[in-house]
Amino acid sequence: MPENEFEWINKHTPKTYHHDGLVEGIGDDAAVYAYESNYDDILCVDMMIEEVHFKKQTMSPKDIGHKALAVNISDIAAMGGIPVYFMVSIALPKHWSDEELSEIYEGMNTLADLYDMDMIGGDTVSSPHELMISVTVHGRVEKGCHVVRRNAAPGDIVFLTNPTGRSAAGLHLLLDRGRWADYTKQEQKLLSYHQKPVPRVEEGRIISGFQLPASLNDISDGLASEANELAEASNISIELVKSQIPLAEELTLFSEDQYWDWIFYGGEDFELIGTIRETDWPVLQKKIQEKGLNIYQIGRVKEGPASVTLMDGEQEIKLEKQGYNHFKS
Amino acid sequence: MPENEFEWINKHTPKTYHHDGLVEGIGDDAAVYAYESNYDDILCVDMMIEEVHFKKQTMSPKDIGHKALAVNISDIAAMGGIPVYFMVSIALPKHWSDEELSEIYEGMNTLADLYDMDMIGGDTVSSPHELMISVTVHGRVEKGCHVVRRNAAPGDIVFLTNPTGRSAAGLHLLLDRGRWADYTKQEQKLLSYHQKPVPRVEEGRIISGFQLPASLNDISDGLASEANELAEASNISIELVKSQIPLAEELTLFSEDQYWDWIFYGGEDFELIGTIRETDWPVLQKKIQEKGLNIYQIGRVKEGPASVTLMDGEQEIKLEKQGYNHFKS
Incomplete structure (x- = not known):
């Protein structure tokens, strides 16, 4: 775990956001955003667990970040939607370094940039054993156009x-x-x-x-x-x-x-x-x-x-x- | 882990929803909902880990469900908002029974009902050691009225x-x-x-x-x-x-x-x-x-x-x- 959580959050808070609709990004109790009303909102969440979905031997920290976000973007894609915002929960064990944690975020952010997605919040806690990462993605789709x-x-x-x-x-x-x-x-x-x-x-x-x-x-x-x-x-x-x-x-x-x-x-x-x-x-x-x-x-x-x-x-x-x-x- | 994931999901899928704005609830790749445009959207996520935030000795499964949702509702409250929808990621170790997992959901749902909140999705995976639960809450607040x-x-x-x-x-x-x-x-x-x-x-x-x-x-x-x-x-x-x-x-x-x-x-x-x-x-x-x-x-x-x-x-x-x-x- 980063020793100073507050410095850590500052370091990883985006300096600019892609979306004008974002009213409050990272830094308060929750994120706030607004939408044109000709869209429907889409929300999904997926979790990846060390030793269940990946091992250090199979995926680099950047890959883990990429994939944790990608599997959620894929759920938005399967509804015919556009991914817009994401939030990240990470439970971090002692055997993962701050550098590896940074690389996880790097993997997520590189992918997020491809889709003009903004990270708008999250939670980082400690984990006794495995690394766990749960990503929530918010997307949108033209009203009535989602595919099921x-x-x-x-x-x-x-x-x-x-x-x-x-x-x-x-x-x-x-x-x-x-x-x-x-x-x-x-x-x-x-x-x-x-x-x-x-x-x-x-x-x-x-x-x-x-x-x-x-x-x-x-x-x-x-x-x-x-x-x-x-x-x-x-x-x-x-x-x-x-x-x-x-x-x-x-x-x-x-x-x-x-x-x-x-x-x-x-x-x-x-x-x-x-x-x-x-x-x-x-x-x-x-x-x-x-x-x-x-x-x-x-x-x-x-x-x-x-x-x-x-x-x-x-x-x-x-x-x-x-x-x-x-x-x- | 429940042996039949699909039966499990069916059993825990709400039969009715509180909110008319919900277009797609549990059962597809993601949830879809729509909103009156005189509101801003609020999103937050919080994670609770066994042995870090609770132990079997300190919290019953129902308490764990209650608290995992309550801490997120609290974040919405701190923005002056109304909690509306939630999604749940659970990583479940072998030493937790299906009955205990049901009780976790019961704890969440009892609290959710107090606020007319709908569970609209989630992800349940296995965990090698600790129980981990990450809840995402979507809320709303009258446009421009959120408190920071x-x-x-x-x-x-x-x-x-x-x-x-x-x-x-x-x-x-x-x-x-x-x-x-x-x-x-x-x-x-x-x-x-x-x-x-x-x-x-x-x-x-x-x-x-x-x-x-x-x-x-x-x-x-x-x-x-x-x-x-x-x-x-x-x-x-x-x-x-x-x-x-x-x-x-x-x-x-x-x-x-x-x-x-x-x-x-x-x-x-x-x-x-x-x-x-x-x-x-x-x-x-x-x-x-x-x-x-x-x-x-x-x-x-x-x-x-x-x-x-x-x-x-x-x-x-x-x-x-x-x-x-x-x-x-």
């Missing part, structure tokens, strides 16, 4: 923004060899997908900007699990087609069995999975690709009951809602 | 909503004898001030409703520390008068040295300390007392530099900005 999980309908196209499985492959390498080992360029890419995931805000914005019936979910727990969430929320079944699932080139470093497991059950990809009416699909695809971004059709929505099936040629495989366990096999 | 620390001016009356020191006295008893011991009625009161603090929302609302120059701060780290925060933020000095500081009857169970130490340095009282122009003081006092609430003049604001002095008869004692250490002497 429950709007999938039979006949819809199921889409995915980018290949999955790379974060899990990166974690596999990190657990095996640690973050200080030498890695090839392809391996480094995989590490980066695990350590510095990119929230898909731009894609989410294009989808909510459509104002057409669509559903959306971000992939934190794996493609299979999140597809099941869409199916349950919308009470439909999802049929994924194996030959349509995008395969990242870097994954072919590993065996086929291994990478398909990661693709469906790996988790922490933070890509977006969603559905859209068939008639709207060509326009969505075009708008996404015009921005130099990716989107893939990976299946179709069928009548319920809620379930997810993978079509592998003639074979039908049920994809269970199997969660992602970070450090368990 | 930096508005104290020379000549102002310094006020306090209720006696301090009782939470620290309660903690002293709990650390000595544990929460299952037999206590007298007076001792039980002290325990309750520590375990179930009452955030001073109504008093904060009256002060912000005034729309007059005032400053305000909630007492989490002790009267001396929070008075120093007001002094620093406003660049003034505060002169407290010992004979004006309210003394809770229950504290006289202990020695004078002991209870004065708790009154100034005990912390976790969650009373409000603030300042107001001398001419406005009688009206504030009257409005607070009309509601059956308490407010005490405890000193005066003088010219800076920032400092806090206690006048004990002719004697001047400097009150340092000394933080509150929960389980250290």
Whole structure:
């Protein structure tokens, strides 16, 4: 813990803010902000725990800061929103230095700057054992335009923004060899997908900007699990087609069995999975690709009951809602 | 950890919400809400860690839930705001049962109902050792009416909503004898001030409703520390008068040295300390007392530099900005 908490807070208080709507930033009991009324507010919170979600061996302090914020921005992206403000709770054990704590904030702030986000408050306390970091993100979306999980309908196209499985492959390498080992360029890419995931805000914005019936979910727990969430929320079944699932080139470093497991059950990809009416699909695809971004059709929505099936040629495989366990096999 | 996270979330998802402005509650990637534009938004976050802020010996699960939310409501109160929504991050170790986790939520929800607050999201993860709980509260205040620390001016009356020191006295008893011991009625009161603090929302609302120059701060780290925060933020000095500081009857169970130490340095009282122009003081006092609430003049604001002095008869004692250490002497 920093010896002088007050100096510490001063040092880490932003000197300028991106948003004019901010009335009170860091420095009082709470932050105050105001909004144009043609927006709805979005709020989300996600927590990362040392030894559960990361280890010193797998993530640098900057990576931890980046990811703790990124996973929350991803939740805003999955609602089609714009991330605006964030607050940070950190519980800091003695075996973490002030310098490492500074680096965590550096990782957060570098990412925040990319999205013109302002840190407007937080709480730093001591922790007896593990580092814990809980980030709250406030975002906004044009009134009535947010995208939820429950709007999938039979006949819809199921889409995915980018290949999955790379974060899990990166974690596999990190657990095996640690973050200080030498890695090839392809391996480094995989590490980066695990350590510095990119929230898909731009894609989410294009989808909510459509104002057409669509559903959306971000992939934190794996493609299979999140597809099941869409199916349950919308009470439909999802049929994924194996030959349509995008395969990242870097994954072919590993065996086929291994990478398909990661693709469906790996988790922490933070890509977006969603559905859209068939008639709207060509326009969505075009708008996404015009921005130099990716989107893939990976299946179709069928009548319920809620379930997810993978079509592998003639074979039908049920994809269970199997969660992602970070450090368990 | 609950074995089936999804069932668990369903079980704890409120069936109805207090606020019409809520567009999406629990169940998607993030919550969405909308507001009348004649309000400003307030956001705060506070974290409580087992063995740092509480032990099983000092607080029941319900108390932990109550307090984790109450300390955040107190931050909203200190801005003169109305608490509206909250989100909860919990990291749960194996030695906490699902039943205890339910009780934590029960403690939060009972308090939330008193304020018509809605729980709109959260995150539950596992923890290798300690229970950690981070609560985010969203509130609102009439546009431009929030009260901050930096508005104290020379000549102002310094006020306090209720006696301090009782939470620290309660903690002293709990650390000595544990929460299952037999206590007298007076001792039980002290325990309750520590375990179930009452955030001073109504008093904060009256002060912000005034729309007059005032400053305000909630007492989490002790009267001396929070008075120093007001002094620093406003660049003034505060002169407290010992004979004006309210003394809770229950504290006289202990020695004078002991209870004065708790009154100034005990912390976790969650009373409000603030300042107001001398001419406005009688009206504030009257409005607070009309509601059956308490407010005490405890000193005066003088010219800076920032400092806090206690006048004990002719004697001047400097009150340092000394933080509150929960389980250290």
